[in-house]
Amino acid sequence: MPDCSAMSAQSDLSAFHTALKQFKDGLDHAEKEAFRLVELDDLLKEINDLQARLVRQRRGKNLARLRPFLEAIDQLGKVVEVFGNSSEFVAFVWGPMKFLLHVSISWSDAFHDLVDMYEKIGESLPQLLQTERLFHEDTAMRRVLALMYKDILEFHRLAMRYFKQPMLKQLFQATWKTYKTRFDLLISNIHDHGMLVQNQATLAQIEEFRRERLADCQQYEAQRLREMYTWLRSPNHDQASNAENDQYEYARVRKYCPSSGRWVLSKQAFNEWMDPAYPPIPPLLWINGVPGAGKSVLTSLIVEQVRLLSPAPTLLFFYCKGRDNSRDDFVSIARSFLSELLRCHQDILSPFFYDKFSKSNEAVLSKLQDIEELLRVSLLNCAKVYIVIDGIDECRRDERKRITSWFRDVVENLEPPNLDRVRCLFVSQDDGVARKDFDGITTLKIKPADVKDDIEQYSLHAAAQIQLKFQLSDDMTADMAFKMREAADGMILVVQLMASNLEHQTTVEEIEDELQDEMLPEQLSHVYDRIMVRLFERASNREKEASRIIFRWLLYAKRPLRWHEIQAAQAINLDEQSVEWERRRFRVEPKDLCGSLVTLSSDGRVDFVHSTARSYLARSKHIDLSSGELALANLCVDYLNMPGFHQGIPNLTSLVSGGHYGFMDYAVAHWVRHVEEAALAANEEDAMVKDLAESLMILLDIHFMMPTKQLYVSQSNKKRLQVFERLPRFHDLKQAVVWTHKELNSFGETREPERALDLVCVVNNIRSELEQALNDARNGPAEEAERLEAIYGPKPFKCDRLSCRYFYDGFTTAQQRQQHHDKHKLPFRCVVVGCPRASFGMASSVELEKHLKDTHGHPGNGDFPDLDEPSDQESATKPKRRKRPTATPKAKRPRISEWVCYVCSKVFRKKFNLESHMATHTDERQFRCGVCDLAFARASDRNRHEKTHEAREFVCGGELPDGQTWGCGQKFARADTLRNHHRTKAGQGCVRAAPLGGS
Incomplete structure (x- = not known):
C-alpha cells in the first residue's frame, strides 16, 4: 500500500516548485545562472563588504539587522530538505537579496527601507526548526510554509x-x-502566516484568510485604477478604447480579403523598421498614399503584425479623426498612449501615475507639461516600444507639427545602447505639409501596383455578394468585378463605394445602367456623385430633406454627434414649443438616409465614411450650405428658449419622460460657437440673422443672470459679434458669450459674481430628474429603461462642468460620476497611500499642506498648477471663419413674418419668441423679490429688480490727487448705464473736468 504521508509531502513540495518556476519565468538567462550558484556564504560576504563601504562613507547602517531573515531562510531550507533537495529553493532567495542590496545602496532611502523590510520579514517568520514536527505531520502547515516561500519570492x-x-x-x-x-x-501576509503556524490553523482557515486578503488588495487597486483612467479621459482598463474600436472596424474590412495589405510585408523599408534586432537608426518610417488608398486598413494589419512579435513589445497605436476633439490633437494621442502604458505596465507605472494624479488638481489631465513628462518617462522606461499613428493629415496644421516633432524628438534623441528602444511609424496622405514634417526619415509610398491584388480580391468578393443578391450570371459578375477594378486607380475606397452603390440598386437593369462605360467614375468624386444620384433620384421629397438635414448637421457640428442626439434634434417642434420624440424622430437608420457616405459606430457616433466624403459634400450642389451654420445657431438658441428650460418647470417629470432633453447637452455647450461662426459670415439684413438676433434677446430675457462682476471683452470677441452691435442688450450678449467661453475653457470653479447665464443651473435640475427617472426605470420593466437610454444614451450620469468631456460623455453610474466630480471639487489629494484624504482630497493647496504637516508630520511640495488655468485646447475652441460656396437659396413658400404682442404691440419674427415674451404679461408671477416681496413672471426679471435694492456703486465722479473732486455725483446701478451717461452732453462735461482738476 502506498505511503500516503510521503505522497502528500511530495504534493506539497510541488507547491514550492511551482512558486519557484513562476519566479524564474520573470528572470533572464543570465540572472537564472547567477542566482542558481549563490550560497549563504556569498551573501554574507556581500553584506560585510557593504557594511565596510557604509562605514567608509559615514553612512552607518547596522546590517546585523538582516540576521533574523538569514537565519529564518536557512531554517526553511533545512525543513524543506527533508522532502527533497532544497539548495535551489534557498539559492533563489540569496541571489535576489544579494542583487537588491548591491543595487539599492546607491539610493540611501531605498537601501534603508529594504533593510527594514528584511528585518520585519525575519521577525515575522516562525522558528521553523522548533516546529519541524508539525510540517512532517500536518498538510495544512506544509501549505502555509509554501505560501510563505511564495510571498518571499513575490517580494x-x-x-x-x-x-x-x-x-x-x-x-x-x-x-x-x-x-x-x-x-x-x-510582509503582513508573511506575519499572519507565521501566526497561523503558531496557532496550527486548518487548511480551510488558511484559504479563507488568503481570499479575504486578496479581495481587499484587488478592491483597493481597482479603485485607484478607475480614478487614474478617468483622469486620463480613458475607459477603464477592462473596456475598449477608441483606438481598439477603430482597430476592430478596420480589421473587419480585411476579414473578407485576408491577404489585404500583406504586400507591405515584402517591402524592405517596412521590414527594417519592424526588425526587433536591427532596425534603421533612427527607427522612423512614414507610409503615405493618396486618399482612399486603404491606409487605415493597412495600419490595422501592421498593428496585428507587431502583436505577433516575440518577445512582445509594448504596442501603442492611434487612429486620428478630423473634427473630433477626442481624436485630432497631440493631447488626445498622449492620453490614449498613457492609458495603454498604464494597462500594460501597471505594476511599475501605477505608482508614478498615481503620484502625478494625487498632486494634480485637474479632473482630466490637460496640462501639457505634465502630459509630456508622463509620456516621455513612461516610453523610455519600456524595454521596447512600437508606436503607430494613422491619419495625422486629418489633424489641424499646428497639431500635425506638434505630433510629428514631439515623437520624432523622442526617437531621434535616444542614446546608446538603446537607440531602438522606441520606434515610430506615421501613416498619412502625401502633401506639402507632410513632406516638411517628415523630411529626412525613411518613406514608403503606396503605389497603385502595391494595392493591385487587394483591389482585385475586394472587387471579386463584392461582385460575388451582388451576384448572390440579384442572381446575376457569371459573365456579368466577372464584368462587374473587372470594371470596379479598372475604375479604382489605386484607391480601394472607390471599389467599396461602387460596390455599395451597386448593392443598393433595386433591379438588374439599374445595375446594367450603372456599369455602362459612360457611367463609370473616373475619379473619387464621381463615385460620390453616383451615390448622391441614387439617394436623391429615387427618394421622396421628405427623404431628401431628411438626408440634407443630417448631412448639414454632420458638416457643421462642433463635435461628433450620436444618433440619439440627431434623433432628439429632429424631434424638436419649435412652432409648438415641444419635443415630439415618438412623432417626429426618424424611423429609419442613418445609412438608409445617407447611404454609404456615413457610418454608425458601435458607440452611436454618426460620421462620414471618409474625410473625402466630408470634403465632397462641402462643395456639393446637392446640399445648400449657405445657411447651415445659421440654421444650427438658430436651432440651438430657440431650443434653449423653450419653456422646458425656464426656471421652476412645473411638468419636468413628464418632459423628461417624453424625450424633451435629448439635444440639451449639445445645445448648452455649443450654441456660442455656432452663433459666433454664423455671425462672422452674416449680413445683418439677412432674415435668418434677424431671427437669430431676436432669439438671442429672448435668451437673455430668460437666462441672463445680471452678473455683479463684468468680464473683459476682447476686441476679437467684439468683432465676432459685430453684426449684433445694434441690439439693445448688446453689452449683456457680450458678457454671456465671454462667460460661456470661459466656462468651456477653464476647469476651475465658476465664480458666482461672474455667472452671466443660468443654463448650467437649469441643466443640473433637469439631470437630477432624468437620473431619478432612469434609476426608477432600471428597477422596473426593462422596456422603460431601454426607451430612456434610446433617447438620452447609455451614460446619463454626467459632469456639470462645460469644459469637461464628461459633460456630454457621462458615466454609467452615479458613483462613477461622483468619484470624478470629487476630483473637480476637492482636487488636492494627500500623497500618503492609505490616507482617506488620498481618495477624497481637499479644496486648496493650503489645506493639503496643513493636513500633511498635522497628520503625517511633513509638508507637501506645494507644486500644484493654477486651478483656473485654461485648457491647453482653448485655441481649438475659438471659431474660425469658414469659406463657403455661394449658392442661391431655393424659394420658400410665403409665411407669416411678424407676430405682434396684443398687450404691448411688440413685434416678433417668430411665433415661439412671442410665446416666450407673453410670460412677461401673465398673472403667474412665481418669482418674488427677497427684499420687497414684489413678484415677477421670470427669474431674470426678479434678479434684475433685486439689484435695485443694493447700494449703487457706479458713481459719476471721484477724488483727484490734490483733493479736488470731479463729476456730477450721480449714482447708477450698472456700469454700462454710467458709460451711457458719459456719452451724453452733460456726462462729457463731467469727464472733461477730471483732467482739468488734476492739472
Whole structure:
C-alpha cells in the first residue's frame, strides 16, 4: 500500500516548485545562472563588504539587522530538505537579496527601507526548526510554509522589477514612497502566516484568510485604477478604447480579403523598421498614399503584425479623426498612449501615475507639461516600444507639427545602447505639409501596383455578394468585378463605394445602367456623385430633406454627434414649443438616409465614411450650405428658449419622460460657437440673422443672470459679434458669450459674481430628474429603461462642468460620476497611500499642506498648477471663419413674418419668441423679490429688480490727487448705464473736468 504521508509531502513540495518556476519565468538567462550558484556564504560576504563601504562613507547602517531573515531562510531550507533537495529553493532567495542590496545602496532611502523590510520579514517568520514536527505531520502547515516561500519570492520579484527600470533615476523620487507600500501587504501576509503556524490553523482557515486578503488588495487597486483612467479621459482598463474600436472596424474590412495589405510585408523599408534586432537608426518610417488608398486598413494589419512579435513589445497605436476633439490633437494621442502604458505596465507605472494624479488638481489631465513628462518617462522606461499613428493629415496644421516633432524628438534623441528602444511609424496622405514634417526619415509610398491584388480580391468578393443578391450570371459578375477594378486607380475606397452603390440598386437593369462605360467614375468624386444620384433620384421629397438635414448637421457640428442626439434634434417642434420624440424622430437608420457616405459606430457616433466624403459634400450642389451654420445657431438658441428650460418647470417629470432633453447637452455647450461662426459670415439684413438676433434677446430675457462682476471683452470677441452691435442688450450678449467661453475653457470653479447665464443651473435640475427617472426605470420593466437610454444614451450620469468631456460623455453610474466630480471639487489629494484624504482630497493647496504637516508630520511640495488655468485646447475652441460656396437659396413658400404682442404691440419674427415674451404679461408671477416681496413672471426679471435694492456703486465722479473732486455725483446701478451717461452732453462735461482738476 502506498505511503500516503510521503505522497502528500511530495504534493506539497510541488507547491514550492511551482512558486519557484513562476519566479524564474520573470528572470533572464543570465540572472537564472547567477542566482542558481549563490550560497549563504556569498551573501554574507556581500553584506560585510557593504557594511565596510557604509562605514567608509559615514553612512552607518547596522546590517546585523538582516540576521533574523538569514537565519529564518536557512531554517526553511533545512525543513524543506527533508522532502527533497532544497539548495535551489534557498539559492533563489540569496541571489535576489544579494542583487537588491548591491543595487539599492546607491539610493540611501531605498537601501534603508529594504533593510527594514528584511528585518520585519525575519521577525515575522516562525522558528521553523522548533516546529519541524508539525510540517512532517500536518498538510495544512506544509501549505502555509509554501505560501510563505511564495510571498518571499513575490517580494523579490516586485523589488527587482522596480530597481531594474531603465528610467529609475528619473522615477525614484516620485515613485519609491508609493511603490514600497506594495511590500506592506506581503510582509503582513508573511506575519499572519507565521501566526497561523503558531496557532496550527486548518487548511480551510488558511484559504479563507488568503481570499479575504486578496479581495481587499484587488478592491483597493481597482479603485485607484478607475480614478487614474478617468483622469486620463480613458475607459477603464477592462473596456475598449477608441483606438481598439477603430482597430476592430478596420480589421473587419480585411476579414473578407485576408491577404489585404500583406504586400507591405515584402517591402524592405517596412521590414527594417519592424526588425526587433536591427532596425534603421533612427527607427522612423512614414507610409503615405493618396486618399482612399486603404491606409487605415493597412495600419490595422501592421498593428496585428507587431502583436505577433516575440518577445512582445509594448504596442501603442492611434487612429486620428478630423473634427473630433477626442481624436485630432497631440493631447488626445498622449492620453490614449498613457492609458495603454498604464494597462500594460501597471505594476511599475501605477505608482508614478498615481503620484502625478494625487498632486494634480485637474479632473482630466490637460496640462501639457505634465502630459509630456508622463509620456516621455513612461516610453523610455519600456524595454521596447512600437508606436503607430494613422491619419495625422486629418489633424489641424499646428497639431500635425506638434505630433510629428514631439515623437520624432523622442526617437531621434535616444542614446546608446538603446537607440531602438522606441520606434515610430506615421501613416498619412502625401502633401506639402507632410513632406516638411517628415523630411529626412525613411518613406514608403503606396503605389497603385502595391494595392493591385487587394483591389482585385475586394472587387471579386463584392461582385460575388451582388451576384448572390440579384442572381446575376457569371459573365456579368466577372464584368462587374473587372470594371470596379479598372475604375479604382489605386484607391480601394472607390471599389467599396461602387460596390455599395451597386448593392443598393433595386433591379438588374439599374445595375446594367450603372456599369455602362459612360457611367463609370473616373475619379473619387464621381463615385460620390453616383451615390448622391441614387439617394436623391429615387427618394421622396421628405427623404431628401431628411438626408440634407443630417448631412448639414454632420458638416457643421462642433463635435461628433450620436444618433440619439440627431434623433432628439429632429424631434424638436419649435412652432409648438415641444419635443415630439415618438412623432417626429426618424424611423429609419442613418445609412438608409445617407447611404454609404456615413457610418454608425458601435458607440452611436454618426460620421462620414471618409474625410473625402466630408470634403465632397462641402462643395456639393446637392446640399445648400449657405445657411447651415445659421440654421444650427438658430436651432440651438430657440431650443434653449423653450419653456422646458425656464426656471421652476412645473411638468419636468413628464418632459423628461417624453424625450424633451435629448439635444440639451449639445445645445448648452455649443450654441456660442455656432452663433459666433454664423455671425462672422452674416449680413445683418439677412432674415435668418434677424431671427437669430431676436432669439438671442429672448435668451437673455430668460437666462441672463445680471452678473455683479463684468468680464473683459476682447476686441476679437467684439468683432465676432459685430453684426449684433445694434441690439439693445448688446453689452449683456457680450458678457454671456465671454462667460460661456470661459466656462468651456477653464476647469476651475465658476465664480458666482461672474455667472452671466443660468443654463448650467437649469441643466443640473433637469439631470437630477432624468437620473431619478432612469434609476426608477432600471428597477422596473426593462422596456422603460431601454426607451430612456434610446433617447438620452447609455451614460446619463454626467459632469456639470462645460469644459469637461464628461459633460456630454457621462458615466454609467452615479458613483462613477461622483468619484470624478470629487476630483473637480476637492482636487488636492494627500500623497500618503492609505490616507482617506488620498481618495477624497481637499479644496486648496493650503489645506493639503496643513493636513500633511498635522497628520503625517511633513509638508507637501506645494507644486500644484493654477486651478483656473485654461485648457491647453482653448485655441481649438475659438471659431474660425469658414469659406463657403455661394449658392442661391431655393424659394420658400410665403409665411407669416411678424407676430405682434396684443398687450404691448411688440413685434416678433417668430411665433415661439412671442410665446416666450407673453410670460412677461401673465398673472403667474412665481418669482418674488427677497427684499420687497414684489413678484415677477421670470427669474431674470426678479434678479434684475433685486439689484435695485443694493447700494449703487457706479458713481459719476471721484477724488483727484490734490483733493479736488470731479463729476456730477450721480449714482447708477450698472456700469454700462454710467458709460451711457458719459456719452451724453452733460456726462462729457463731467469727464472733461477730471483732467482739468488734476492739472
